[in-house]
Amino acid sequence: MYTTTSTLTNRIRSIDTVRGLIIIIMALDHVRDFFHIAGATGDPTDLATTTPALFFTRWITHYCAPSFMMLSGLSAYLSGINKTPGEKSSFLIKRGFWLILVEMVFMTFAFTFDIYYKTLFFAVFWALGGAMIVLGIAVRFASPKTILILGLALVLGHNLLDYVKLQENSTADILLRIFFTGRGTFLPRPDGGAIVFLYVIFPWAGIMMSGYGLGMLYKRNADPQRRRKLLLWTGAALTALFVLLRFINGYGDPAPWSSQDTAAKTFISFFNVTKYPPSLLFTLMTQGPILILLALTEQTDNAFSRICTVYGRVPFFFFLVHFYVIHIMTMVTVFLSGYTWQQATDDSLFFKFRPNEFGYPLRQTYLIWILIVVALYWPCKWYGEYRARKRTWWLSYL
Template sequence: MKDPAVKRKTKDSEQYSKELVLGILLTIAILDHTRLFFHYWNTNPGNLESTTPLLFFTRFISHFFAPTVFFITGTYLFIWSKAKSKRQVCYGLLRLALLLISTELVVNNFLWTFDPFYRTIGLFIIGALGLSIGLLAFLQFLPEKFLLVLSLLFLIAHHLLDGIPVTGKSPASVIWYILHQQKYIPSGEYLFIVNYTIIPWFALLSLGYTTGYLYRRKWLLATGIVLTCLFFILRGMNWYGDPKPWIRQETFTKTVLSFFSVTKYPASLDFICITLGPMFIVLHCIEGLQNKLTDFFVTFGSAPMFTYLLSTLVIHLAAMINMELTGGSWSALLITPDSYQQGNVLSDYGYPLGTVYLLWLLFLFMLYGCCKFYHSFSSKRTV
């Protein structure tokens, strides 16, 4: 029987570095989720009139998680597909897509709301990843170079669609929302949320898939530098790359925040450049790095779905228990469409950001123990 730590040490440096980056970014995503449930309710970190540099930064660094997940998933799918026929790849991707979409609708939506009536249904990262993989199942039949060019075109040119706003609840409108336009769709007592629009997120997944054979340490550094520089050029010119241009503010600090306030929903070209660029540079720098600290993060990154879902459960449950212990009602944190409205029962709920960071550290160590147990249990089943 092999110890999970020994198994990790036998991994090639490329896989280890990917899991390390995923682990680091998962811990940052957990910080942002802790902020959502424990900081002052309905606070918008991107509102320059009310935000602080630390609050803005706390949200901004979480942006790196989703693009990294989509791109690295694409590279994993490329490696998995190499020994299979196109038809086998198609069936395998469709099964994975169905599993992810089901997980989003049944599990992830419940963990975010704890509402047994599912009155809030969202298309978030897991569902968007599933839809993107389902689309890849069919488009992978295209020649690789053509699919690569198509993916780049999606990323670069999707802002040309920004001028086509759609309203209503017709099937065609809903399809458009899923493809390109973030939308909150109220319907009676239900609320449907489309956050992760498919065009740019599929392009990221497809880029990882079509450039899998190019994945080299030197390539990562060069691409990372190019993307980071491209962000500063595009953002500095302020005419293309993000639907929300930056504006000179009354203070230098707020001007900097405005400059880096890029659009995630839908993912803008500026957003992709400033997240993927530094991530590639980090992947280049950490390859071959391994010690107790990196093993700590790899424990999270080697089981990202388990870590993500468990962390959401732990954070939401802890918030409900805290609400009950501090004189409120745990049912206030059953998230419904009313929870998104200003002036709701949660308007006076929340803690300073320093408290959020302390809670985040507590959650990390709790989750670390659970993830270690999960790895130990899963390794016993495979021996």
């Protein structure tokens, strides 16, 4: 079936719209880390201390990281349609290493504001870059269908490694944790600092590879109606499978749910799945609804979707800039609140200028989140238009 330019434009816009929405939601989690009263000391998923409002403030942001991975894979497929396997592979591998460098230099400093880099963080860009390298190697040798199968195998099967027990802190154990199973791996450095791996590689790569295979639905000659139907039914099936497997309480997540002393806590326990690393149930819970959203927004063009699209077209720019904006705002607010330089830069703080006792209730945290997202709308709009005008090679890495 012939696909018109208009349909193609709407289709591409739907990807940016969904990506923009998850970017907006993502910022809430990072604002919470810096500005909420328990952001530095509490765990919003701890049933003993959390509240429904705090838990679901954290829970809704679970949709962000896996959706970034999936949509990055989908975008990699679309951007590589007119490229040879070698060209696609080279670009993805180079961009992957570039993202890891950005993680080490710019994101670590954005987290810590520590000019000595005593703690080196490997987080989202480490996982995104590592997954791109894995995908880059795969596209050189495998077809999109094979990559889809490999990606699904990683998503479906990596929780089997939860049952593998190796000698603690052996080389094999450390590598297994860094690349597959680690919830957070802290490695001491000879200089007294530490390297912290917050994200693993291959479970996230499985989501990205699955997104790359999903790109086959978006070929220029694809039937839009069939694509929307497949997205809807697949999304509904993944969501239903999550509910079924979670109810059974067997394979798919290392943290089973359990009955609690209140119905609200039992409900929270059911949805309290594992993000680090992303369990099968975590992926089903988040990506089922995202596929449905992709289908429903394909022909959506209204004020809100256009706002989301502004953010969705510049995800790298927003991610990098919003962390610096949040941390600078935190620093200014901390000093205005009466904290001294010594208190704000204490050696015990992972995040400088964010004392553990500092913070506001959830309501004020939401207001700060809205303020930051709105303030970044115009820079994102400017940069998106600049990228559209200046199609130079180096902009494709940003």
